[in-house]
Amino acid sequence: MVDPKRQAPGPRTRGPFGSLLPYRRDPAEFLLTMQRDHGEVVRMKFGPYLVHLVTDPDAVRRVLIENQGNYCRGRFYEQFKLVMGEGLLTTDGERWRAHRRAVQPAFARDAIRGIGPNVVGATHEMLSRWDDAAQRSEPVDLVTEALRVTLVTLSTSLFDYDIRPSVPMLKQVVEDSIETMFPHGYVREMLPRWLPTSRNRLVAANRRRLDQVVDDVRAAQPRRAGSLVDLTESARDPDGRPWTDQEIRDELLTIYLAGHETTATALCWTLHSIAQHRWVAEKLEAEVDQVLAGRDPTVADLDRLPYTQMVVQEALRLFPPIWLYPRDATGDDVLAGYHIPAGSSLLLSPFVSHRNPRIWENPEAFDPSRFDAAAERERPRMSYFPFGGGPRQCIGNTMALLELRMIVAMVVSRYRFELVPGSFVRYGDSLISMRPTPDMLLRLRPRARSVLTGAAS
Ligand code: HEM
Structure with a gap:
């Protein structure tokens, strides 16, 4: 009989801050160490708060799916409200359910399949800038490019709005x-929002600018039944x-916000991983050349690009853009x-779970074959969850995966690329997403094309 009050193991800490200081120094490394030293449920004190890191797949499944009613966004999600207000990501309960139901049709599989031409269009724009850079033998700044291509795609696809000037x-x-969204544990973050501190002024100014963009998007909307804006404007609450x-x-x-930064981060790490592994690049090129023979991809082509999908999945394993997300337990x-x-x-961390050595052999190695169908069947559910799980699973996951595969196929079809020699890129220090730091500079080499076959080499 298991003692229901049994405490999970964890680090011994003294003093009022508990594990907050080592966590603050390097959150991702700290949590990896916790898993390594204490196991898959780790008990920690963060200042006055009791926090468990949960990476055991069955426990993650219980939190996100089986007993999800017992968990809410909680105190660590509060900071997100400073920027995003009360939207799908930050709310709970009936209000969240009604809002999710209202906007879901815009993300249905069939609706998302229609965005293919927008992805191709935005990627063409990016590649023509890259062509210019390649001609001048200049590297491209991948973070800036990825943010742009994902923002333009999202804005065109979901809002019919030209976001380029902004x-x-x-x-x-x-x-x-x-x-701002990421709590670093500083006193200034705990001061009331009405105090005119420089941080509070910056938060307010940024929020005003974001509101202005959204108001412009709404004002410019052609009224189209079923569009995202139409769904929100015609939605009714349960009352x-x-x-x-x-x-x-x-x-x-x-x-x-939730849609473009995450996808851009995933794109950066996917291209980074391809650049670092020549054998992956060659296998991808072979697949893309065989299926596309130099033409643009369509959504229908994606099923015939299984290796491209595996590469994206493996990049999302090692560098999940939302690498950490919290919950509070409402009951025992x-x-x-x-x-x-x-x-x-609780802290759920795809980053740490995806490096659990009990589940993933040689977890730090980049190996897309982990995602072939047979290997996937072997793994416990919720050992891999870059998009979360259960009712709160990412609403944009189909869109993100479609976009990533199409962009990767187009880039690989046109270029060989490598990181500028001497670059040492790692995931950011003040983490909320796994944004690489410093900026990733890619050097491009156009692949030669046979005029007769259209195939690239
Ligand atoms: C590679 C890209 C993406 C990743 C890795 C990602 C990851 C996630 C994760 C892990 C969650 C769950 C957070 C939690 O349960 O606490 C989430 C939720 C969410 N994501 Fe994404 N996301 C991506 C792309 C997108 C896109 C393209 C959109 C919209 C266009 C989007 C919109 C949202 C929204 C609105 C939520 C809140 C859903 C809810 O609670 O009902 N995401 N995302």
């Missing part, structure tokens, strides 16, 4: 906002009340035999 401004605002302007704004902003629970008291917090 791209440079949004890059800066989004960077500052990410910094029959239409959404307020603020609710619509928060929802649209959430989709803009037992995870992997350990007591989780009501009111305590």
Whole structure:
């Protein structure tokens, strides 16, 4: 009989901060060490808060699916509200359910299949800039390019809106906002929002700029039945009340922010991984050349690009853009035999789970064959969850995977690429997404094309 109050193992800490200081120094490395030293449910103190890191696949499944009603976004998600307000990502309960139901049709598989031409169009624009850079023998700044291509695709596909003029401004605002959303454990983050501190002023100014962009998007909308804006404007809450302007704004902003930065980060790490592994690049080139023979991909082609998909999946394993997300327990629970008291917090981390040596052999190695069908069947559910799981699973996962595969196929079809020699790229320090740091510079070499066959070499 398992003692339902059994405490999970964890680091011994003294003093008021508990594990907060080593966590703050390098969150990802710290949590990896916790898994290595203490196992798949680890008990820690973060200042006054009791926090468990949960990476055991069955326990993750219980939190996200089987007993998901016992978990809410919780205290660590509060910071997100400073930037995104009360949208799908930050809310819970009935309100979240009604909002998710209202916007879901815009993300249905069939609706998303229609975005293929937008992905191709935005990627062509990117590649023509890359052609110019290659001709001048200059490298391209991958982070900037990836943010642009994903933002333009998202905005055209979901909002029929030309976001290009706002791209440079949004890059800066989004960077500052990410910094704000992530709690670093500093006193200034705990001061009331009405105090005119420089941080609070920056948060407010950024939020005003983001609101302005969203208002412009709404104002410019051609009224199209079934579009995202139309769905939010005609939505009703369970009591029959239409959404307020603020609710619509928060929802649209959430989709803009949650949708493009994540996909851009995934694109950077996928291309980075291809650049670092010549044998992967060669296998990809063979697949893409055989299926596309130099033409642009369509959505229908994606099923015939299985290796491209495996490469994207493996990049999302090693570098999941949303690498860490929290929950609070509303009632007591037992995870992997350990007591989780009501009111305590959990950290779920695809980054740490995806490096669990019990599940993944040689976890640090980049190996797309982990995602062939047979290998996938062997693994426990929720040992891989870059898009979360259960009812709160990412609403944009189909869109992101479609976009990533198409862009990768187009880039590989046209270029060999490598990191500028001497670059040492790692995931960011003030992490909320796995944005690489410093910027990734890629050197491009156009692949030669046979005029007769259209095939590239
Ligand atoms: C590679 C790209 C992406 C990754 C890795 C990713 C990852 C995630 C994860 C892990 C969650 C769950 C967070 C949690 O449960 O606490 C999530 C939720 C969400 N994502 Fe994504 N996402 C990506 C792309 C997108 C796109 C393209 C969109 C929209 C266009 C989007 C919109 C959202 C929204 C609105 C939620 C909240 C869903 C809800 O709770 O109902 N994401 N995403």
